Amino acid sequence: MDEFTPRIVAFCCSNCAAAAATIADGLQHVLPENVKIIQVPCTGRIEVLHLLKPFEEGADGVYVAGCQEDSCRYTSGISKAARRVAHVQKILEEIAIEPERIAVFNVSAGMGHAFTEIAREMTRKVREIGPIQA
Amino acid sequence: MIIAEAKPNSELLEMVSDCSKVLVVGCKGCVTVCNVGGAKEVGVLAATLKIARRRQGRTIAVDEVTLERQCDPEYVDEIKDRIGDYDAVISIACGVGPQFLSERYPSARVFPGVNTKFMGGAVAHGVWEERCAGCGQCVIHNFGGICPIARCSKSLQNGPCGGSDHGKCEISKDVDCIWDVIVRKMMSQGRLDELLKFRPPKSWTTSRDGGPRKMIREELRI
């Protein structure tokens, strides 16, 4: 049987995560193909609806990669994003979907390796949970 | 404004379990301002229903509309040509909205998508507090501009009860004793003696005790 490849959407802050992605690229730490990146100027702008849309469109997992809590480019963007991710987890739970399908990660611009590792980690986790539609 | 909170999605999902085409109706009034029933939340609920159905291996068509207000017939009228297309309508306005919809469209199945909580305002982003209980005869000027009916747990109008504890209400350490606040406010204005003035008991006939309320203003009728 073919192994299930989860479709994952990653919202990445252009100040840290996207910079880390560029470094990762340079280091030839290749991002898994099943992870689609959406770059945003600040993760604080990501709303609940943005986080739900990928699930509606067929994604199996979603994550936000933004700054470290104490060094956010716009002070509190990533903590706002974390609260919205938590809210989406609550919504998912209410409709009997595993809340672990959405997560938030903190990275910094220099963490090229960590950036690809997060993508792989999320892929592993969602693969374990399985597709949304049984 | 009227403050409401979203019903759990599990409850909404159950309501429309036998429906395949649903209209979610928002309102641009109070519920938009308290972030529970405006165009954004209509979008969130529509997406949530679709994701839930995807999980179940079923599909659901969910259309979205946000009316100027759901408590005025002319705006409720705006969906008259399409309401017949749906198995169910979820209104995420305050409790008035779904009732105005069901009255205007007697054959539609209308569900309330929010729980209407109270009349109040935002004291911080994401934090709302009750301020008025709609008693029908405002008396806050007698209490330093603070309403003891909505804000004292016992709606006392003649001073604090014995449970007032260092400025907190006996029901919870998180709730201010509003009588403590009233007394301090009157003291700061040098008007504490006004609280001693005799006032006849409040008539509750203007409140819910007088039955469902109705108001007619002849000068506005057409």
Ligand code: SF4
């Ligand atoms: S006195 Fe009555 S009308 Fe005035 S704020 Fe209190 S409940 Fe509302």
Ligand code: SF4
């Ligand atoms: S403690 Fe204060 S607010 Fe609470 S019931 Fe007594 S008087 Fe009212």
